[in-house]
Amino acid sequence: MRPSKKKKKIELDWFKLCFTEYASGIEVFHAALFFKNDKNSQKRILDHALDEYRHSQYFYNLYKEEGKIEKISSPHALVNYGGLSKSPFPCSKEKLTSICSYLYIGEIRAIEFGKKVKENCEDNNILSIFEIIDKDENNHAAGLKKFLDKQNKFSVFTKVKLSAIKFYFSDRKTAKLVSKLQHKAERFFTRLIFKIFPASIFEVNSSSDNFESVFNNKNRMS
Amino acid sequence: MKEYILGISYGHHESSCCLFSSDGGVEYIREEWISRVKNDFRFPVFSLNYLKNKHLNLEDKITAVCLFEKPLKNWLGIGTKKGLSIDNYLNKLKQFKKSDIYFEKNIKKVFNKIPNVLYCPHHLSHLYTSEYLLQNKDPNTLNIILDAYGDGLSGAIYSGQGKSIKLLKEYKASSSIGILYSGITEWCGFKPNEDEYKVMALAGYGKTKFADFIKKNIIQFNETTLDITINSDFFNFEDSGKGTIKESFIEKFGTLENNKSILEQQKILDCICSFQYTIESIVISLINKLLLVHKDTSQVFLSGGVFHNSKLVGEITRKINTKILVSPSPGDSGSSIGAGYFAMLCLNKKYSNKKNDNPFLGPKIPSIEGYSHLFSQLKVRDTYVKILEILANDEIFAVFSGYSEIGPRALLSRSLCCNAKSKIALERLNIKIKKRESFRPVAPVFHKKYLFENFEFNSESIQNSYWMGQLIWPKENIEIKNQPFFHIDSSVRAQVYDDEVDLHKKYIPELLQRLLIEGHIIGNTSLNIAGDPMVFLPEDLYINCKRLDIKYILQEDCLYEVL
Numbered sequence: 001m002r003p004s005k006k007k008k009k010i011e012l013d014w015f016k017l018c019f020t021e022y023a024s025g026i027e028v029f030h031a032a033l034f035f036k037n038d039k040n041s042q043k044r045i046l047d048h049a050l051d052e053y054r055h056s057q058y059f060y061n062l063y064k065e066e067g068k069i070e071k072i073s074s075p076h077a078l079v080n081y082g083g084l085s086k087s088p089f090p091c092s093k094e095k096l097t098s099i100c101s102y103l104y105i106g107e108i109r110a111i112e113f114g115k116k117v118k119e120n121c122e123d124n125n126i127l128s129i130f131e132i133i134d135k136d137e138n139n140h141a142a143g144l145k146k147f148l149d150k151q152n153k154f155s156v157f158t159k160v161k162l163s164a165i166k167f168y169f170s171d172r173k174t175a176k177l178v179s180k181l182q183h184k185a186e187r188f189f190t191r192l193i194f195k196i197f198p199a200s201i202f203e204v205n206s207s208s209d210n211f212e213s214v215f216n217n218k219n220r221m222s
Numbered sequence: 223m224k225e226y227i228l229g230i231s232y233g234h235h236e237s238s239c240c241l242f243s244s245d246g247g248v249e250y251i252r253e254e255w256i257s258r259v260k261n262d263f264r265f266p267v268f269s270l271n272y273l274k275n276k277h278l279n280l281e282d283k284i285t286a287v288c289l290f291e292k293p294l295k296n297w298l299g300i301g302t303k304k305g306l307s308i309d310n311y312l313n314k315l316k317q318f319k320k321s322d323i324y325f326e327k328n329i330k331k332v333f334n335k336i337p338n339v340l341y342c343p344h345h346l347s348h349l350y351t352s353e354y355l356l357q358n359k360d361p362n363t364l365n366i367i368l369d370a371y372g373d374g375l376s377g378a379i380y381s382g383q384g385k386s387i388k389l390l391k392e393y394k395a396s397s398s399i400g401i402l403y404s405g406i407t408e409w410c411g412f413k414p415n416e417d418e419y420k421v422m423a424l425a426g427y428g429k430t431k432f433a434d435f436i437k438k439n440i441i442q443f444n445e446t447t448l449d450i451t452i453n454s455d456f457f458n459f460e461d462s463g464k465g466t467i468k469e470s471f472i473e474k475f476g477t478l479e480n481n482k483s484i485l486e487q488q489k490i491l492d493c494i495c496s497f498q499y500t501i502e503s504i505v506i507s508l509i510n511k512l513l514l515v516h517k518d519t520s521q522v523f524l525s526g527g528v529f530h531n532s533k534l535v536g537e538i539t540r541k542i543n544t545k546i547l548v549s550p551s552p553g554d555s556g557s558s559i560g561a562g563y564f565a566m567l568c569l570n571k572k573y574s575n576k577k578n579d580n581p582f583l584g585p586k587i588p589s590i591e592g593y594s595h596l597f598s599q600l601k602v603r604d605t606y607v608k609i610l611e612i613l614a615n616d617e618i619f620a621v622f623s624g625y626s627e628i629g630p631r632a633l634l635s636r637s638l639c640c641n642a643k644s645k646i647a648l649e650r651l652n653i654k655i656k657k658r659e660s661f662r663p664v665a666p667v668f669h670k671k672y673l674f675e676n677f678e679f680n681s682e683s684i685q686n687s688y689w690m691g692q693l694i695w696p697k698e699n700i701e702i703k704n705q706p707f708f709h710i711d712s713s714v715r716a717q718v719y720d721d722e723v724d725l726h727k728k729y730i731p732e733l734l735q736r737l738l739i740e741g742h743i744i745g746n747t748s749l750n751i752a753g754d755p756m757v758f759l760p761e762d763l764y765i766n767c768k769r770l771d772i773k774y775i776l777q778e779d780c781l782y783e784v785l
Contacts, residue, residue, distance in 0.1 A: 026258045032761055039595035046596070046761060050768055067480055074416065074753060075235070075261045084259065090271050190311045194304065206295065208343045208378070208392075211385040211567070218340045218568050221294035221323065 012117065012126070014063035016081045018056050023082030024106060025052035030089040031099055044143060051136045058129045086170060097151050100144055101159035105167055107141040226283050227571065228273075229562025230266060231290035231347065233322040234372070235415050236555030237266040240562045240583070241273055246574045249273070250583040250628045252555055255758035261416055262755075265328045274332070276585075281333040288565035290557035291344035292373050293322040299374020300395045301462050309463025342564035344372030346380075346387075348525040348552065350567075351560030353383050355549040355581070355628075356685070361386060362520040364512055368393070368505070369526030369553070370400025370415070377526060379448075381516060385567055390512075397450040399501055400528050401459050402441070405466030406497055410490060411478045414466070421494055422533050423662045426711035427485060428495025432475070436500045443504045445511055450504060485661060501528075502537045509542055521545040527553040530630065532715050535686060536693030545682035550581030550629035550689035559583070559628075580725040581633060581689045584626025588760055590777055596764040597775065597782040605781050606733055612774060613640065613742070616647035618655060619774035619781075620749050622763050623731045626756075631690045632748035633717055634667060634730050636756050638772065642666040642745035645706040651745055655770050658752045665690055666707040667717040667734075667744045676700050677714075687718040688725070707745060717746060733779050 032045035079085045088099055114134040121127055148156045206222055207213045225244040231237060237253035254260055256268035274280050301314050322328075329336050342350070345367045352365065361382055368377040376398030379391040395401070404414040407421045442451045456471040458464050475493045484490060505528075513519055522544060529535055529552040539546050549556060566573060590597050602608040612619050617640070624635040632638075638655070640647035648664050673679065673687070677694045686692040693713040696702055708714055719726055719738045726735070737744060749757045750766055757763050767775065767784040775782040 029258060029761065029765060033759070042761070043595045046764055049765060053765070053769060074413070075259050075263055078259050079264070090256075090268050186312065187308055190315055191308055193315075194302070194306075194311045206292070207389075208346060209389045211387055214343055214346060215568055218342075219338075220292065221325075221341055222292050222298065 014059045018059035019077045019082035021056035023084045025049045102163045104144040105163040110137045227565045228287045229558040231558040235261045235263045238555045238558040239269040240558040254755035270332045286338040286565045288340040288561040290347040290561040295373045306461045307463035310461045313462045342561045345378040347557035347560035350563040351556045352523040352525040352549040354563045362518045364519045364522045367526040368528040425495045425498035428491035430499045431492040432496035524548040525552045539680040539683040548691045582625035582729045583628045590760045593760045600781040621776045623777045624729045636749040637746045640745040642707045642743040663709045664745045665715045667746045669738045670720045
């Protein structure tokens with residue numbers, strides 16, 4: 001008999017996961033706005049968004065249980081941690097297939113992540129949460145697949161692949177040595193810029209004493 | 223042909239756009255309403271697309287686009303001097319890449335042709351926002367602008383209005399009351415530039431124990447020069463690579479204990495209260511001093527993010543017997559209105575304001591009648607009777623009716639309402655549904671008659687209470703302090719309904735007006751989950767009602783149920 005695999009401890013960043021799910025909720029919500037004329041579909045998509053918000057709440061509760069305090073403001077967290085900086089919204093309805101391909105790949109990634117957590121995590125509370133999330137994500141993926149199956153197959157194929165490639169590159173971490181060198185170079189040149197230029201270059205002398213002075217300066221950025 | 227002028231504010235927090243049209247129309251949109259990212263600071267691409275879809279050939283008809291600040295001046299104004307930390311300089315370069323210096327480039331991504339791009343100085347955007355929204359035209363107006371930071375400054379004082387303004391005083395970033403308050407917010411474990419209102423609410427729980435120390439050692443006001451000096455041993459405003467709070471501050475006031483509720487940490491509460499008190503006394507002294515010098519002053523307009531602090535405004539109006547007004551949106555998010563107004567002044571365009579002085583310059587709230595897959599109309603004989611029943615049962619209903627409010631406070635257009643006289647209903651709304659901290663009271667809405675009977679206030683500044691701009695305190699010997707909508711320090715941030723004012727008659731749902739006229743007091747909070755943007759579309763309404771577990775929605779005189 002083979003010995004059972006020992007579970008490894010997995011590092012989970014609840015804060016990041018919370019904002020990733022929340023950002024997904026926002027994106028799905030925006031997608032739902034394209035379905036104003038298809039009421040049943042719109043309701044289903046809005047319920048999908050509700051699921052994402054609920055998942056976000058699970059992760060937020062886990063984060064709070066660790067007794068941590070949010071140190072980053074929510075818009076910055078959503079944009080940077082949640083991934084909204086790479087969001088395709090706002091966009092026109094013509095891009096619906098691309099959007100749904102993007103959301104579909106997002107769901108597939110979430111399912112794969114859930115699997116990894118289940119393989120490595122020992123905490124029953126966390127496992128039960130991921131059990132619920134997994135069920136939801138599978139439903140979402142199936143719904144999106146159903147929609148994509150009705151579209152042009154070649155177009156869907158290329159868009160799904162393109163989204164997968166985009167996610168692959170956004171996930172890629174730069175090699176440690178390269179990022180270290182990058183960091184050092186960045187600091188060196190920044191220091192240089194602010195050291196070699198005289199302080200006067202950063203001074204601004206425009207005045208706002210009265211309307212006339214402001215009017216004469218109305219097209220200037222300083 | 224119709225012409226348009228567009229004001230835009232973004233980059234710091236709460237991006238917004240305001241479109242003025244030559245036929246008198248005004249439309250204000252906050253980016254967060256559409257993007258669904260609370261306090262969205264990014265270029266308002268969602269709002270601009272919304273306007274583009276709504277107004278045919280908008281880009282051909284725009285005369286000018288005006289930004290609410292001077293972006294280069296703003297970027298250069300802080301954190302560029304020598305001797306600061308390397309992290310500060312790295313932050314500065316990152317900020318440059320994301321800043322509104324690229325305003326024109328961003329505009330061109332949305333509109334193909336832009337005729338004229340203008341830049342309004344930051345503090346003038348605030349000034350003109352007040353002037354446009356408050357409408358009281360008077361050359362003897364004194365404008366006091368205090369905020370965190372903008373264009374290298376933290377405040378300014380101007381006399382006059384329109385094109386006849388005169389600068390009296392400017393405050394450098396090192397005197398920033400706004401950044402100081404944000405620093406304290408962060409020290410209390412809240413998010414800076416977002417949660418300042420929580421700190422204001424907590425001030426009521428403390429005592430002014432440290433006020434003397436703060437006045438002596440931390441913030442000084444010079445009555446002759448009107449300078450405000452903040453001791454840099456306690457606060458750091460210049461170096462973004464380091465925290466705002468310095469070691470000396472921690473040594474004196476300690477740090478928050480994470481395992482204890484903030485309400486159990488009296489020293490922290492006393493510190494908050496002392497800072498709030500000191501700021502109040504400094505601003506009051508400043509206004510008194512200005513009024514002494516400028517004897518002809520007929521009214522004082524307050525603007526800038528610092529005057530979001532309704533306790534500060536309340537203390538000012540009750541201690542100074544002059545007409546002192548704060549606009550419904552004194553912070554940066556309202557500045558797009560001022561930027562647009564500035565462009566009108568520069569181009570000599572006089573687009574009259576059809577909507578007049580009101581805080582409802584947002585788009586008309588869409589009807590939910592066509593959303594039968596999300597909501598169904600309740601079949602009741604009399605909606606008013608049903609509402610009374612809901613209130614009597616301590617239940618909550620949502621209002622989604624009229625026009626969107628421009629400010630941060632819900633004013634019965636997009637509100638969650640309950641019976642404010644019922645402690646159970648208020649607690650249900652505040653803690654169970656909105657999941658807010660217990661120390662933040664729910665604001666009541668009541669009739670002007672109730673205000674006159676029970677409260678002491680500066681009648682010339684009553685307008686502020688139309689949009690919850692100030693706190694008010696009850697008269698001595700009046701036994702209403704046991705009402706559950708009072709804060710711990712006996713103050714109330716009420717919305718006052720006046721049936722003689724057109725704006726109320728026009729914009730508040732008739733059914734709610736009837737309730738208020740009949741003496742009901744409505745508990746009112748914004749229609750959103752705490753920390754989320756206010757509801758804007760029927761789809762948002764569905765999402766929010768589901769998440770908040772809200773059953774009833776009032777629109778015009780109809781009640782709907784969420785499916």
